[in-house]
Amino acid sequence: xxxxxxxxxxxxxxxxxxxxxxxxxxxxxxxxxxxxxxxxxxxxxxxxxxxxxxxxxxxxxxxxxxxxxxxxxxxxxxxxxxxxxxxxxxxxxxxxxxxxxxxxxxxxxxxxxxxxxxxxxxxxxxxxxxxxxxx
Numbered sequence: 427x428x429x430x431x432x433x434x435x436x437x438x439x440x441x442x443x444x445x446x447x448x449x450x451x452x453x454x455x456x457x458x459x460x461x462x463x464x465x466x467x468x469x470x471x472x473x474x475x476x477x478x479x480x481x482x483x484x485x486x487x488x489x490x491x492x493x494x495x496x497x498x499x500x501x502x503x504x505x506x507x508x509x510x511x512x513x514x515x516x517x518x519x520x521x522x523x524x525x526x527x528x529x530x531x532x533x534x535x536x537x538x539x540x541x542x543x544x545x546x547x548x549x550x551x552x553x554x555x556x557x558x559x560x561x
Contacts, residue, residue, distance in 0.1 A: 488503075514550065
């Protein structure tokens with residue numbers, strides 16, 4: 427088998443592991459968290475592979491980036507809308523907060539500035555284990 431075919435097969439397994447990590451977590455992940463979770467399926471996956479695939483997937487729009495104030499961006503699969511993100515101060519994990527618990531309105535403009543979207547970040551401490559479906 428040529429090197430190109432071997433690399434393509436490896437890249438596919440790695441991409442599948444990365445996608446599975448996002449699907450199973452149900453929450454935004456940092457590259458470090460992604461590496462830890464994806465290595466369950468591809469034990470020898472490296473951080474460079476994680477960053478390379480994140481870049482490709484964001485460019486393909488199969489992954490969405492969330493800029494986090496004073497921290498590295500987090501990533502999640504598209505198709506999820508959110509108003510608020512919770513950031514655990516102990517573990518640095520991030521979670522989507524259920525929109526039903528968040529009430530704030532985003533004006534169309536303020537002082538002549540057109541607002542396209544708004545995000546709210548809450549900081550606190552999350553339990554070590556969260557129940558399935560509560561991410």
